Every structure is written in structure tokens, then in C-alpha cells.
Amino acid sequence: MTLSGPARWALRVFMGVGLTFIYVPLLLVLVNSFNGDRTFAWPPHDLTTRWWAAAWENDGARQALITSVRAGLGATVIALVLGTMVAFAVQRFAFFGRDTVSLLIVLPIALPGIVTGIALDSAWRSVMGDLGIGKGMFSVIVGHATFCVVTVYNNVLARLRRTGTNLEDASADLGASPSQTFRFVTFPLIRSALLAGGLLAFALSFDEIIVTTFTAGPGVTTLPIWIFNNLFRPNQAPIVNVVAAVLIVLSVIPVWLAQRLAGPEAGASRT
Amino acid sequence: GCGGGGDSGGTGSGPGGMPVPKVDKLTALGAGEGAVNVVSWAGYVEDGSTDKSVDWVTPFEKETGCQVNNKVAATSDEMVTLMKTGDYDVVSASGDASLRLIYGGDVAPVNTDLVANYKDIFDGLKNKTWNSVDGVAYGVPHGRGANLLMYRTDTVKPAPTSWGAVFDPNSPYRGKITAYDSPIYIADAALYLMKTQPDLGIKNPYALDDKQFQASVDLLKEQNKMIGEYWSDYTKEVQAFKSGNSVIGTSWQVIANLTKADKTPVEAILPSEGATGWSDTWMISSKAKHPNCGYLWMNHIVSPKANAQVAEWFGEAPANKLSCGETTDKNHCTTFHAEDESYFDQVWYWTTPLARCVDGRTDVTCKDYSAWTQAWTTIKG
Amino acid sequence: MTDTPTPAIRLTGLRKSFGAVEAVAGVDLEIADGEFFSMLGPSGSGKTTVLRMVAGFELPTAGTVELGGRDVTRLAPFERDVNTVFQDYALFPHLSVLENVEYGLKVRKVGRRERRERAERALASVRLEGFGGRKPSAMSGGQRQRVALARALVNRPKVLLLDEPLGALDRKLREQMQVELEAIQREVGITFVFVTHDQDEALTMSDRVAVFEAGRIAQVGTPEEIYERPATSFVAGFVGTSNVFTGDVAKALLRREGTFSIRPEKLDLAADDDGNGVVAEVVYAGPITRYVVDLDAGARAVVVAQNRHNGTPLVARGHRVLLSWHDDHIVEI
């Protein structure tokens, strides 16, 4: 795009300021993970690595991380399946109420988490409870999947709109059965959209506190819940900073990988 | 009409026609079910995962074969909600939750004969209004503490002695006053009014009729103008005192200790009016799927050693007399006034306000907790 | 029936509606084995829809599709012995050129070895040896078109459907590909059904042409039949340019009643002060020059003359001319 030099510079500076705004608090988290003070007094008067050592030994954080990853994967898988199905239905068919579907799908993400949380909680108790299925990991996954569907749906829908049905027609034309067409053509074509949508779904689930609070059963401590429980205890709060710092660093891996695998589209992922 | 005592056994109805759902208590201890689901305050159930040296769960699991699944609740309200699900066996309920659980039929009376360590618990904690109904015990006391007045010694001069320091509309600390963020805090105002405005006739800060309630709420609305922030978790309060965002307000002993440990000049006192406070009680669910493990847990958590560990880790006074000999810090019981009954005589433990006045008045209806909750919303504005 | 050879394709009463739109409004057609058959018509006239029903991508609203005498109306695309070359080629972007060509064999479980061999041969037949390893995105338009062709041909279908395969190419490339396509068809001898909206293309390449108009076939015939004896004024106007004279003009000019068409290249032009018109415009177009003549009879006529003499016009703008013709070339429509 043709922009004057000063305009380019202004934008570049703005981007720099924006990134600073985004990263200064994260940097603070990193610094505070070395802050000798338990409640992160500023400026830090002594630096220590003991929180990192303590975090390393902290079983609860590790367990919570595993729980979160499992919940995130579960929710993501469900979101991938359901979101893809709806996207196909909406893109490939005309049916009564099609316009309402997109509204229905965004609803769980658009309504405040606390509403989703208490609705699912009371429904779960009155329906599933009667069936003898208590809340646990499964209810967390259900809760998360409900608001994650939209990310997959939107990514896949956009991809389907862009690719059209020609390639699938071509595949059938060349003799491929519907399942072969899906395996050889459709899936590879929507793979990067699935990756982008899935990544965002996972990220949403991974960081969700409110819905989790209301849907988690006994013994299910996801990382945000663990953080919630520990951040408010001065003995533990510094360890939380370590965990967060580690998360930030680790998160570059899936994001980067997804970008590599999916090409630029994954980056432009539709939230 | 409003009757006095009812009959025992958790049957019949409470005063004011309030029925206590009939729930049977366990009569004999059987074999453990292999697991127990626990709702607790953060720090009450530690299995070494937060700090390797802090672990009273693993020995319990080894000994009884009951696997402990712990769910930390942030507030009393959350505890009530969680217990209503029926997914949990035991809960460390504070007094502002316990009655709700009892009257909700969510917890069962406790057969104290099946809890061997019950006999060593301070008498001052047994059969209180918040953990029993009509002499029937609904739980095993866990520990206690007072809501203290904490202040920065370098800025708050002279040192306060009265809650008036946080209610005085002309306070020089306007904007730097903090208060506990919960409807139960209305009791702190009521306590203050009980001492400063005797004509209101407040006898128990948890039993407020319309007029008394309104006076308390009005006081808090005035106070709100001076509040910097309310606190509900203790990292937040420690940090606020350290940075100077808050210089005076309610606190817990443990918070005071932590703040001091971080070299912030603070002091916490029990003001002349006395204070509100809490005494937590382990209760067992009326729908417990693991009642035997639940009883085993209740017995374990008030055992001298475990109770001492909890009290030290969390920062409160233990419930078991023998625990004072088990603490690593030999001064622990002194610091937390564990054996000082006269100290705790000035403490009004959190009790769920009910429509049936908990002070025994029968000629008026008191404000129940949901009214307190809605009022709290109004106070914060 | 029994003594005429079974046609490669027979469409009977074929119709297709999309909601209120009747895309195909009743088509009956037989295409012989080995024929190069073109479908010509304006945008929206239903050509693609007919093709898609033959391939099996759309279910007809009414009518039947027979392939080699078998009713396939309700069969899925993968159950029909027909292959398609799509307008946008529809090459699989995630597969290499060779994998694209192998695709049809792979889904039919042809062994790896044979598959590879046949695909290589198909690529060679469209002059793309050595390009197998590339991704389609690294190929030019003309090359992609040939990959699509190879991908269809490798399956040795009875019928090949081509939906405006040359539409996206620029003119130079397009002319080149026309020649190649014809050569390939002659070589492999399978039936080609070729959709286009380019009249030149249809005329030069086909054995027979069907002209579509609004979901129906307006005329079927050889290129000569279509061009020289258009059945309707629509065909006359759509296939090539035509001077159409009607009413008073026709009467004055041709001394006949009715509507008549005459092609610009059939008209003779000579400077003549006693002529029947005035040159309004002269447009040089390389091999030909177009003259627009204002006729005294009250209409405009276009005359096309081949430039046999270095582009200098026969007559200049503004001159009076005499327009003349053979009566055989006047087509009543």
C-alpha cells in the first residue's frame, strides 16, 4: 500500500507502543518471578531464583497443567467435530433457520461466562445429577466445548466459503467415494483452518476460570483454578508468576508451530 | 409463634417455625470407601503439592486408604453452593455458611462418639450457635480467629484502639481504608453500633431487625465513601498495605503476620469493641457418598498433629487443646490466642443471619442472609 | 434404436430448477461416440448446469441422463464413467502435479507402479514431462489447464466434459490450447463435450454445436449450419456478428418482407457516388478492416473486408459506397 513516509513511521511507532503496552505487564510477571518479595513489592529489592526452584517442585502446578491440557484437548476435539459439522451444514446446504445458527453458535461466547457457568451448573446438577453423573472433568470439557465451538466454526466456514465445492466435485468426478474425498481432499484443505480454530479453542479453554469454577467437579483443578487458589496466598503467589512466565514462553511453541504448519492463515485466525 | 428450644435429633422444627430437615446421623463407623470429596478453604487440605513439607493428607491417605479429592472454595457462599451439589462429603464451613447448610438439609448431624479426637477440642468451640441446633452437634470445630483491625504504624498515628477508626467520616485516611468484601461485613458495623449506639438494642451483630439493619447499612454506606478498596483475598491485602494503597482496615492475624514478614510496618489489634471472627467447622454432607471416609477425615483433621499443622500453615488458632504442643513455632498458640478464652469472649463468630433471629428474639423477624447480600450490593453502589 | 449406434450421451426431457429459477428448461440431446461436441450460449443459459447433471453433481428436476445407453440419472459422480475438466481447473492445491494426475487411479486402487506409469504417460501426452514434482501453484495458466486435462484423460473415461477450460487463458495461449485440445481429442478418440461462450472457439473446434438460450437448445448442428443458416435471430446474433434487416429497411434494401440476416463478410463494398450508403466508420483490425456504412434505406450495416493490401482502407470515411451481396447469403430468420 502506498503510504507517505511519515504515515508509515507513525504506524510503526504506534505498533511499537502497542506491543510495549502488551508486553510490559508480561515482562513484569517475568521479573516478579525473580522478585524476592512475596507480594512483588516494587521495585524489587532482592532477586532470587527460589520461586523457580519451588515451582519446579510444585506438584500441584504440574498436575493442574496436565488437567488443563486434558480439558483443553477434550474441549478442542469436541469443538472441532461440532464446529466442522455445523460449518459444513451451513456452507453446503440451504435450510430453514440457517441464519439463526450462526447466532446460536456465538451465543455461548458472547454471553458472560458467569451466565454460561451458572446455567450449565444448575442444568448439569438437575439433569446429569439425576442420572448419577456428577461433575468432574467431563462437565468442564462440556462447558468449555460449548463456547469453543464458535472458533472452529468460523474458521472452517470461512475456509469452505473460499474453497467452494469444486475440488470435492473434482474428486468425486475422478471416482473417489465420499470418504475418500474427505480424506484426500476436504480434510487437507481445511486442515489449516482446523488448526487455527483449534488453537484458539484450546487457548480459550486453557485460560478459562469462570466457566470452570462453576462446572468443575471435585478433584478437578485446572491451571487457572490452581492459579486462582494460589495467587491469593502470599506464600504461593510468587510461584504463580513463575508458572505464568513459563506459560508465556512455552506458548510460543504451539503458536509458532501452528503458523508453520498452517501457513499464514493460521495467524490470521478468526477468533 | 416463635418457640425456644426444640427437640433433639435434628427432627422437628426450629424456632420461628423454621424446620430443620430430618437427617439421620451415622451410628457406626464402617470401612472406608476409598475416597473422600472435600470442600475447603485454601490451605486447609495440603498434600505436599504446594510445599513439600506441608502435607497432612498423604499420611491420612496411607493410613485409611481414603483418597482425598479437594476442592478449594473462595467464599462461604461458594462452599454452600458446592455442598448443595451433593458431590462432596465434607466441608470446612465457616459460621456464615454452617447454618445455611444445616437448615438446607445439606449436612447431617455428627455422631461425635465416632470422632475420637472430639474430646480434646476446646469447649469454647463446641455446641455453638453456628455449629449446632438445639444441642445437636452438626460438625467438628477446626480452628478459629478474629477479624482484627490492622494499620500501618508509620502513617496511622495515633495508634487506633477502636473500630471508630474505620467508621469516622472525618478520617484522615479517607481513600485508604479497606474492608472485607462480603455481606457478612455488615456484622462489623452492627458490632460497632452495638457498642456505640446502645439505644438500637443490638444484642448480637448477626441478629438484626429492620431498624438495626438499616442503621448498620447506613453506616457502611457512609464508610463506602472512604474505602479505597475492599479485600477478599490476602495477597491483595498484604500487597495493598505494603504499597500504601490501604493503611487501615479489617484483617486476619495471618495476614498481619505475612505483612510484617514482608517488612511492612503494620500492627493488628483487637479493638475495644471486640470483633467479629470465624470458627470453622468440619461438616458432613447429608448425601455423602463416602460417609466413613468423611468421618475418618474429620477425626484426622482435628487430631493434635494435623490440627497443629493446619493452624500454623493457615495462620489461626487450633481447635484441639493438644495441638499447642505440636506446633513447630512454640509461640504459635500464644500469637493466635488459642488458649485465651477471654480473648475469644470478645469475638462474635460468623453466623448465618436468619429470618429467625439468632439472638433468640421472637417478637421480630430478622434480616436473612439474602437480604444482607442485596444490602451489600447497595452499600458498594 | 437397435440399428443406430448407441449414443455416448442421451439427454431426455432434462430439466433443473433452483428454487424459482429454471436453469435448464427441457433439453433433449444425443451426442455420438467420439464426437467433439460444443455447447455455446450466453452466460446463465444453462450450459454448466447441463454438464453438471451429466457428471452427476446435480440431480435433475426431471428427465434422464443416459451414458452409453445406461440410465445414470440418479447415480453419484464417482459411479459414472465420465470425467470433467473444470473451468477453474480445480487442481488439488495440496498435491503435486503428478499426484493430481494419479488421483483418479489411486482412488480406484490401481497399483502404485502402474499408476505412476500411466500418470507419467498422461503428462507426456499434454507435453508436461518433468513437471510432475511441481505444485499446481507453480504452474502457469496454460500449464494448469493441461494438468487438468491429463488428470481427466488418465482415467480413460468414455466421455470428457470440459467447462470453459480455456476461459481463463489469454488470447494467445487460448488459441494455442485450442489447437492442442483438438489434436488430443483426435488422438484419444473419446467423446468431448465442450462448453464455451466463445463463438470462434465453438466453430473452429467442434463437430457439432448446440446453441443454448435461456435453458433450452436454440439450435444444434455443424458449425457451418449454425453460422451460415442460423435458425433464429438469437442464433444469428449470438454466433458471429450479423446485419439484421427487417420491416421497411428489408423491403427497401432486399425487396422482401420479413426479417433477414446477412454476415458482414458476405457484403461487398465499392466506392460509388451512386451507391446506397455512406461510410460512417473505418476500423482497422489487423487482418481485417471493419466498415460501418449508413445505408440510405435507414439502417447501419457492418462490412468486413480482409486486408489483402497493407491496411490501406478500400474506401475512406465519408465516401459514398455501393453495398452488394449474393442473394444466397441472405438468411431469412
Added chain:
Amino acid sequence: MTDTPTPAIRLTGLRKSFGAVEAVAGVDLEIADGEFFSMLGPSGSGKTTVLRMVAGFELPTAGTVELGGRDVTRLAPFERDVNTVFQDYALFPHLSVLENVEYGLKVRKVGRRERRERAERALASVRLEGFGGRKPSAMSGGQRQRVALARALVNRPKVLLLDEPLGALDRKLREQMQVELEAIQREVGITFVFVTHDQDEALTMSDRVAVFEAGRIAQVGTPEEIYERPATSFVAGFVGTSNVFTGDVAKALLRREGTFSIRPEKLDLAADDDGNGVVAEVVYAGPITRYVVDLDAGARAVVVAQNRHNGTPLVARGHRVLLSWHDDHIVEI
């Protein structure tokens, strides 16, 4: 300098590199005021890049752009008295057709009243009265193209740049738009710089044509000059079809040394048993028939003959023929 009129556009030593790619490799060109000037050339030859430098979307790597005698090389697009019709039209999708057309006037702070009037007039000039209220998405390709034209024309620029504006249209529509574009240019009298890769289009529409080859101009001239006297074999091949004879064939056939080109329509064909070739192929194409002749001299020649006689070929395939020509039509290249 002083006595020749200032050209509308003067490009001097214009170059543009994108990294290692030299898109424009040195272009010098003058385009006169009011000229209809076309740029013709294969894909990637740099036509668009030149246009973009004239419009101001790209900064030249070297050289200057003058508009009406003023050096504008380093001015922004909005500071140049030039407007562009984009290949994809680039209509603003959120604005109505009228608002699109008004846009340029609005940013130049032309009053509401006048703006509306001029826009309506511009729409009328492209025969789109009454379409002002529609969104571009509700218009067909040809209509959009005309909106883009109106949007540019309404600003009365000195120069209008058109980058393959007809590329996306089908042939019928395209021919129609060619006529309209020419008429509009004649009417408004502003300089048109028209990019295309369609030779017919360039030849029929332009006053002068520049043929691009690999970032350079291979030849500039009138359509006749370009077509009848191509300067290079590239031009001869790219603009129209040519029979090119060289080496021994040229010697045998023309009795001359060198490379020569002769257009298919300049060749005469007559059945003659003593002739100089054999008809290999006869392709009927409506107004013309193409004959491919295998010459005894060892090459193939294409002959085009206008079909003055109902499509019956002059000679049939396989017959011996005599190919003849005027020597003036042989162009040495």
C-alpha cells in the same frame, strides 16, 4: 522542444526493480494529449508496473515521470491529475454506485449539489442512469466496469489509465465495451492509456500501440505500423499470427536471405497440381476459413481466407495448392 506541444505523459529512462526482478528495464515514451494509447504485451512484461508508476502507486527505481510537462515522479497518487480504472474495478463495496462516482469530488470538497449533478451526468455518459442507488455487488461485470469508468471520468483527469479493464468480461460484452470505450474517449477527449494483452483490442481501439517485451518497449506505432511492419519477430508473433520463414525455407520460397514474416491473410491460395504445397488442414471458423499448407519448401504456412461463399472451402484437405503473395507483404525482421 518549445515548438512541439507538451506531451500528456513523458517517461524518461523509467526503471523499476522488485528485488532481483527487473519489472521495467528502461522505458522512454511520450504520449500526446488526447491520444488513445495502448500498451500491449505478454503477462509479466511490465505493463502494469509502468502504469502504476504513472499513477504514483510505485516509486521508480530510476527515471522520471512527467505529466503535462511537470515532473511528478515523487508525488503521491492524490497529488497527480491522473485517474485509474483498475482491472478488478476496485469499487468501494460499502458505497452505492452514486457514492462511488462522487467519491473523488467529495474528497476534493466539491459542493454537494454540483457533486451530485456531475456524478449523475457521468453515470449517464456510461449509460447507467438510474443505477446510482445500487450497491456495486448488485451490478454485473460489465456494469461495474462502467461504474469504475464513470468514477474516474467524473474527475475530468488529464489522463485516464486503464489496466485491462475488459479482461474479466466475456467476449460478447467485451466487444460491446470496446466500442463504448472508444466512443467515450472520443467524446471527452482525454488521454487514455490502455493496458491489454489482447492484440485485437489494441489494434482496433488505439491511436498508437506500444508492444512490451520483458520490461522494455519492443515497438511503438500506429496499429498499421505494428501489424503490417513489425519491427521484431517477437512483435510479428505476438501481434496477430504470422508465417515466419527463415534460412533454407526463406531461400527456397522467397529467394532471399534472412528472416521474413508474412501474414496469413496476405497469402493467396489456389488449387493447382503444379503448386508449391499440399493442404494439410482446413478449419472452418465462420467468417473465415483457415488452411494449413505443408509447403514443398519444408515449412507449414497458415492461410486465412474470408468466407465469401457459404463456408464451402476453396480447396479440400489433401489437395495440391499454389500459395502466392505480393512481395510488398513480405516483411524482413
Added chain:
Amino acid sequence: MSYLHRHPRLRLAALLSAPLLWLVVAYLGALTVLLVSAFWTVNGFTGGVVREFSLANFRTLLTEEVYRAVTLRSLGVAAAVTAICVVLAVPMAFFMAKVASARSRHWLVIAILTPLWASYLVKAYAWRILLANGGPIDTLLGGPGNGPGYGLFATILVLAYLWLPYMILPIYAGLERLPDSLLEASADLGARAGRTLRAVVLPILIPSIFAGSIFTFSLSLGDYIAVQIVGGKTQLIGNLVYANIGAANNLPFAAAIATIPVVIMVIYLVAVRRSGALEEL
């Protein structure tokens, strides 16, 4: 197989039934039950839910001044957060999509996505430290008390910070789809960069901006945690719902309060759907 080929309705049913069962039955069903319970009450003595239709909860909501105040405050916060996010996101996304080189664009996208993985709570707490009395921001502004401190402004700032990536991403995606030729056409017709931004870029980005705003607006409207951390004594709708949910079993009253954000969001979604925003998420 060809059976399914001939019966597209069957294919549609196979695709839609599971997701719709999930969303309509599970989610909408749960939501409906919740909203219905807003018309119930709680018996002050037994604490039991009285399943009888009553408008008592809504009467309280309408008559008590505080609920109107909190609703307006929450709406204001959500709107302010959204506005701040738009103002920050548009230039950033524009830089990413239209100015940055392809290579740096890749890294910028990663840079925007990465913070999504740092815990929400941790980030909010980091801001608590930044905004503390005498903290880094105060220091930057010349001393303790010079910064904004905790309160409404801090709440808006921190929420804007938390949700900014959710605004940048759809706008970036929208800009990537915006053909450069439109920007060039605008310049060609005489518009400077600012004019092009106002007259061309922003209007075309409206659906993307709305899409982003669904996140920023709704997440702000429902938040009750960040406001506790940096909001001083501020309370928002989320706090009210949360305060009532467990309190004396007053699920009905919590549900009644919850209808406020639900109604606001549904109106918002329906309004915004017309712009096509729901497809840009």
C-alpha cells in the same frame, strides 16, 4: 453411498443433529431454565426455592437504584473498553496487514497471539502491581499517587488490555481480505491516508470491528474478577450475579440479575448480525 447422494436432506440431518442437540438442548435449555428461575423466589426461612411465578426479583431490580447504576456503569465500562480496543487495534492491525513485510507480519501475529496464553489472572495481577501506590506507573508519572490508582479507570484500562488481542485478530483478518486496490483507488481519486482510513477502510472494517467488539463488550460485561483486583471498590454486573449466586441459595435473584447482560448481549448480537459480524469472528 449413492443413497446419501440422492438424499441431501439426510446428509444435512446427519451434520446438524449432534451440534444442534448440543447447542439447543444442552446450552439453550440450560439457559432457559436459568432464566425461568429468575421468576422464582427463595423462602427466607427455609432457604428453599419457591417455584412459583413471581416478579419480585425484577421488582427489586427495577426499584433499587443501585441496580440501574451498576448496569449503566457496566455498560459504560464495556463500551469504553471496546472503544479503546478499537482505537488501539485498528492502527496495529493495519500496520500488520498492510505495512509490515510478509516476514515480520508472521512474527507480529505470533506476538499478538502469545499473550493469550499468559493467564488472565496473572496479567490482571501484574496490572495491580503496575498501578499500585508508588508502583511503576506512579513512578513514571512522578511519584506515589500520581497514577490513576485502583478504580473505574483502572478497570477499563486492564480490561482493554486483557481483551485487546481479541479485537486485533478479526480486524487483522478483515484487513488482509481488503484488496490493496481499494486503498489505491482512494488515493488515486485524491484522498490522503487519513481520508482513506475514514472513508474506505473503517466502513469496510465495520463487520470485523463488530466481531471483535462481541468479545471485548461481552467479556467486559461479564467480568467480575479483574474488577476485584484493580477496581478498588467498583462493582459491575458480574459481581452482583456472583455475589448472589451462592448467597442464601439466591439463585433466582442471581438469575434475574443475569438477565440484564443476557438481554443486552442478545440485543447487541441481533443488531450486529445485520452487519455480517457474526461471520467475522
